[in-house]
Amino acid sequence: xxFKRVVVTGGAGFIGANFVHYALSAHPDWQIVVLDKLTYxxxxxxxxxxxxxxxxxxxxIANPADAHKALRGADAVLNFAAESHVDRSxxxxxxxxxxxxxxxxxxxxxxxxxGVKRFLQVSTDEVYGDLHGSDHHSLETxxxxxxxxxxxxxxxxxxxxxAYGFSHGLDVVVTRGSNTYGPYxxxxxxxxxxxxxxxxxxxxxxxGDGSAVRDYMHAYDHAAGIDLVLHxxxxxxxxxxxxxxxxSGVQVADAILEILDKPPTLKRFVADRPGHDYRYSVxxxxxEALGWTRKYSFLEGLRETVQWYMQNRAxxxxxRAKREHQSLxxxxxxxx
Ligand code: NAD
Numbered sequence: 001x002x003f004k005r006v007v008v009t010g011g012a013g014f015i016g017a018n019f020v021h022y023a024l025s026a027h028p029d030w031q032i033v034v035l036d037k038l039t040y041x042x043x044x045x046x047x048x049x050x051x052x053x054x055x056x057x058x059x060x061i062a063n064p065a066d067a068h069k070a071l072r073g074a075d076a077v078l079n080f081a082a083e084s085h086v087d088r089s090x091x092x093x094x095x096x097x098x099x100x101x102x103x104x105x106x107x108x109x110x111x112x113x114x115g116v117k118r119f120l121q122v123s124t125d126e127v128y129g130d131l132h133g134s135d136h137h138s139l140e141t142x143x144x145x146x147x148x149x150x151x152x153x154x155x156x157x158x159x160x161x162x163a164y165g166f167s168h169g170l171d172v173v174v175t176r177g178s179n180t181y182g183p184y185x186x187x188x189x190x191x192x193x194x195x196x197x198x199x200x201x202x203x204x205x206x207x208g209d210g211s212a213v214r215d216y217m218h219a220y221d222h223a224a225g226i227d228l229v230l231h232x233x234x235x236x237x238x239x240x241x242x243x244x245x246x247x248s249g250v251q252v253a254d255a256i257l258e259i260l261d262k263p264p265t266l267k268r269f270v271a272d273r274p275g276h277d278y279r280y281s282v283x284x285x286x287x288e289a290l291g292w293t294r295k296y297s298f299l300e301g302l303r304e305t306v307q308w309y310m311q312n313r314a315x316x317x318x319x320r321a322k323r324e325h326q327s328l329x330x331x332x333x334x335x336x
Contacts, residue, residue, distance in 0.1 A: 001118065001231050003075040005031045009061050009107065010081030011054075012036040014185040015122070015177075015219055017046035019080065022223035024050055035059050035070035036081065037099075040324035045315060046184045061103035067110035076230060077111050078120045079104060085188055086126075086150045087332055090274060093149035100153035101160070108164040120230050121161040121174045125215070125242065125282045126151035128176075132278035139283050140176070140238045147275050158238070165236045173233035175226050178242035178282055181301065182219030183308040187316050188328055190249065191216070191302070194256045195309045196316050198266060204257070205333050208272035210250035213279045217243040218301035221294040225287055232290045240282035243294045255299065259306045270336035 006023070010016040011034030023030055032054045036042045047054065059066030061081045071077060081103060083089065083096045104121065111119045128138040129145030146152040158174055165172040181191035194204045225241035233239055253267050284292070296304075309316060319325060 003117070003230070004029065005033065005074045007033045007035060007070050007074045007077045009035045009070075009077070009079050010042070012038060012042040012044055012046055013080060013084070014041070014046075014182075015180055015222055016080035017184050018182060018219035019078065019223040019226060020047060020050060020054065022220065023227060024053055026227060031055070033057060033070050033074065035061065035066065037061070039083070040322070041084065041186050043184070043319065061107050062098055064106050064110065067106050068114065071107075071110045071114040071116055074114065074116050076118045076120065077107060077116055078122065078226065078230065079107055080122045082154070083150070086148045087188070087273065088328065089148055089150035089153070091331065093153070096149055096153040097156075101156045104157035105160050108160060108170065112164065112168050112170050118171045118173065118230065119161065119164070120226065121158060121172065122226065123158050123174050123176045123238070124151065124154050125176050125178045125240065125280045126277070127155040127158060128280065128282075130277035130279060131281055137281045137283035138240065140240055140286055147277055162236065171235045173229050173235065174238040175229050176238055176240050176282065177222045177225070178215040178217045178280060180217050180219050180222045182305055183312070185219070187320055188325065190252060191256075191305065192309065192316065194253055195260075195306055196320060198256055198260050198262045199309065199313075201262070201266070203268035204253045204266050205268050205270045205336070206249045206253060207270060207276055210253065210267070210269060211248050211278065212276060213246050213248050213281070215242040215245050215281050216247050216252070216298050216301070217241065217245075217294060218296035218305075221296055224295070225292045228290055228292045229287065237286075239287040239290070240284045241287055241292070242282040242284045243296070243298065244284065245298045246281060247298055255302055256306065259303055270333065
């Protein structure tokens with residue numbers, strides 16, 4: 001499939017910005033339109049190096065006028081825009097339903113009316129729910145068992161995406177990526193939180209006994225997988241993307257402390273996250289059959305990511321100084 005004008009929603013966020021950087025080098029002829037509301041997680045600094053090569057629209061995917069403005073004349077839409085932090089969804093889920101569910105619906109309707117060729121929904125392995133106690137790796141055919149309000153909102157969005165494929169003949173594909181890390185990640189998520197806390201000699205908060213396992217994938221690999229599914233994915237199908245890694249919270253903390261030569265005493269065990277999922281793991285064989293493989297092992301990707309945060313202190317210090325970040329850290333961690 002060939003695309004020229006491509007809309008990236010949520011392109012000022014973490015994975016969206018990494019995708020924009022990837023796409024501009026993989027497809028220099030693309031005209032990229034970024035539609036982003038610039039919530040607390042959106043940051044134009046993430047796009048600063050490429051701002052003269054893209055069109056940026058500040059707008060809300062749940063607002064039909066903004067969606068139509070961005071999608072007019074577009075060949076493809078990639079929907080990264082979301083409320084993405086599980087802990088915030090436990091404090092207040094309403095923005096998650098509005099953006100992740102209603103926003104996806106508004107975009108689907110705009111895509112249908114504007115005659116967009118392909119709609120790619122960026123989803124998550126969290127729709128499968130907890131795999132604790134089994135050695136299963138989730139398959140695309142597995143049932144959804146979302147357990148957090150965040151995961152439920154992403155599952156709801158996927159149902160709408162497939163419904164638009166069936167009911168309206170819209171060409172839709174879905175990626176279900178595993179936990180992602182890399183440059184430009186907002187420092188409320190575990191890896192940038194631990195890196196920036198360690199750099200500031202502050203404790204690294206681990207939920208419960210720190211044994212929850214995730215399959216950490218570098219943002220570059222996530223972006224490359226999304227690009228491949230956009231071009232080669234079969235219409236109406238979902239594709240798991242994961243690095244075939246199984247890393248616990250304690251292992252993440254130990255690896256970061258070792259890379260930065262900081263003491264293990266910085267690890268701090270805090271009260272567990274309510275309804276915490278202890279294990280996610282996907283089988284990415286379907287995406288691998290299209291020709292995708294992850295480039296980064298966890299340790300290689302982590303070392304590069306730590307370097308990035310060391311070289312971009314001003315970026316994360318500005319984010320950490322903002323009220324939205326400080327109030328989450330206070331309400332969420334200080335009560336634990
Ligand atoms: P993020 O929170 O860093 O960025 C989200 C972006 O969406 C921000 O730029 C924000 O301003 C924008 N946004 C939020 N609401 C909007 C709205 N109503 N209209 C327009 N823009 C809006 O998120 P992320 O970690 O980059 O995640 C991107 C996507 O990937 C999400 O859909 C998420 O569910 C999915 N995903 C994330 C991970 C992960 O580990 N971070 C893993 C798998 C899938």
